[in-house]
Amino acid sequence: MQSQERPFRSASGEPLALRRRQHSASCRELALRRPRLQLRSLSAVTSAVWLAAYGVFVLSENSMVLSAAIFITLVGLIIYLHFVKIDQESLLVIGSLGIQLTSSYASGKESTTFIEMSRVKDVVINEAIYMQKVIYYLCILLKDPQDPQGVSEVVPLFQSSQPRLDCLMEVYKSCQEILDQRKEAPQSSGIK
């Protein structure tokens, strides 16, 4: 099992780390890690909220404001860590089984989606125009059961990390190597 890690940048400039692991000939895992929650920003936000609450307390002489501020900070932090802050997004490609997307949140929660290989048409890099920017994103095209040449759904990958084109090309090449294997169908079973 080989594993390599390379640094990249996201579309907004924050540093990302892409780790490639090859578990077997047809199984690869690509994990994109984002920077963790900084103590600096956390203490800045907390101090700002508490200073504002203290200011309101001085004006209104109501101590409930202080306890409310503490409660709101704690609850807000828990909600942010559990529902908003994604630490790592990974893609596990198992040729002949399927593709699995996992997002790990800062609180340890993992949300996983598994797409079977029979539903996957292809993995491509798309361009999109968003406001004044042109962004590239990797997506999985799913087959339409009625129309064999059509696409029924597009599943975008790495939505919260938003890596740049060089990182996307690495991931694209790894995925296509595995997807190519399934196109080498054995000739003996088809042709009589």
Place this chain on the structure above:
Amino acid sequence: MRGVRLQEVCCSSGIADMVLKVFFPSCCSSAESGILIGRWISEQNSAVILAVVHFPFIPVQVKQFLSELQRVTKVNVSVLGSWNNSKQEKEESLSEFLEDLGTIFSHEPWIQISKEGDSKFWSCSTLQKRSNNHREEEIILVYYDQRKVMLSCLHPPLDTAASTAQEAEDASRLSAIFDTVAKSKVLFMTDKYDDGPIKLTHWQSDGVEASIIVELMKQASVPTCMLLTFLLSLISGACKSRMLKFWPLSFLWSKLSTCEQLAHRLQHLQVISSNKKAQNQTQLMRKANIFVSLLIDVALGILLMSWLYRKNRIGHLADTLIPVADRVAEELQDLLQWLMGAPAGLKMNRALDQVLGRFFLYHIHLWISYIHLMSPFIEMILWYVGLSACLGLTVALCILSDIVALLTFHIYCFYVYGARLYCLKIYGLSSLWRLFRGKKWNVLRQRVDSCSYDLDQLFIGTLLFTILLFLLPTTALYYLVFTLLRLLVVIVQGLIHLLVDLVDSLPLYSIILRLCRSYRLAAGVKFRVLEQQDGKPLRLLMQINPLSYGSVVQTYRLPTYSCYPKDSWTSLCKKLFLGELIYPWKHKGEKQD
């Protein structure tokens, strides 16, 4: 061209992979050596292993057992390969023996899995008789938890009756695997204490477990259901009797929301007390949801009742009811006096104002007299009506909504009077405006046509038009005031009905199941890559990915009888402007006006 087409057919159908997938139950990891039985899915090149048969066995008996199993479960179970678990060093003779078994139970391909000592990394190989292709097949070993996969239900459920053969082929691989394990429940009923010729290892082979309480409840449920069905048939027979179908009573039943709610709950009771077993998962979940919803409803109702009757709160409530009604009437009288004067500085037409004001005041006077007539009986009626809260919290809320409707009946009457008057005026105005311009509404062609009127027609028409136009502000003001009051009452009633719908339709059993036994409701699977070793097959762990709470509520919501107003805001405003009566809550089954 033909070659290309064959290639396309080859690639699009089923994808004959060169990778062999073996789904191995994690409970059999420490089983003794033996042969593997399960189902071979050739389109997906995967083997689902269900159990391990141990030595000693007679091949003929094993084949008999498997054919019997196939007949009962309709799953194509066969011998797939051999399992060699050697605790000490490799036993050469055993492995040769296991290879020879491949000739007795002919299966293509013959899978051989062997485990040395306590090592995590097993070696897996296949024997192909028709060795045209000498390619080395890659093998993936996927561990799965047999009990969880057997009990779980994959969403969205595939309706096997409706799907055609083509769809079944394209059907997800996972549903095939889940199906195989779920249908083989009979196989897992034999444990090691049974004195059969075949010794198996599967998740229940250490002893079949059952709960005494569940068994007792199953036995007790049959006579309870029969009793309940009998009682319900009596009640529904009484309800459908001719006596209650006379016109005033049937009109009353259709207007009271309590009767609707009671009928809805009666239907629910009929569903859960029916003798037919639930056909599939959806029906079972629906029955369970209805049962839990009824239980919670009655529990909350009894709680409410105990709170109401403690410290005679219901007596206090009855005592305050008449003064509240009096207060409302007084407020209305003050409002009418205000309207009869110069409301908000606007100057009304004095004569019309007085007429309308006095008419509505007399109406309130009548209403107050009736309320005072009923006042000695109110406490007793309320006491008995409050007892019906034990039927459920929803019934209590519906009764509250009905009491609110009855108490504000005069507001409803005023709204109807005001709306009709205003509507009449608007229609009159629009028709006379057409006359003023020399046009007419052609009923035959449903359009406005020009028309030549006589001079006296024009004169009278213009006169009437002017009168109606100058009387419009007065009528419009009365209409506006009473519509606002009516909307207030409608909003209060609407909130109560929203709460009732929430209790009615929330699938509590499914939510609790998702919380406690999340593997039962599966949205899909997730794979975890376990430790690997070079040269050994790829090891994966298949776990169940549970459904999200939002999808649980959406899939298992109980249907309710009320449908929310389909009017958009613009059509509502248009109706209000024209003076058409608005009916906010239409129940399903009522004829639309």
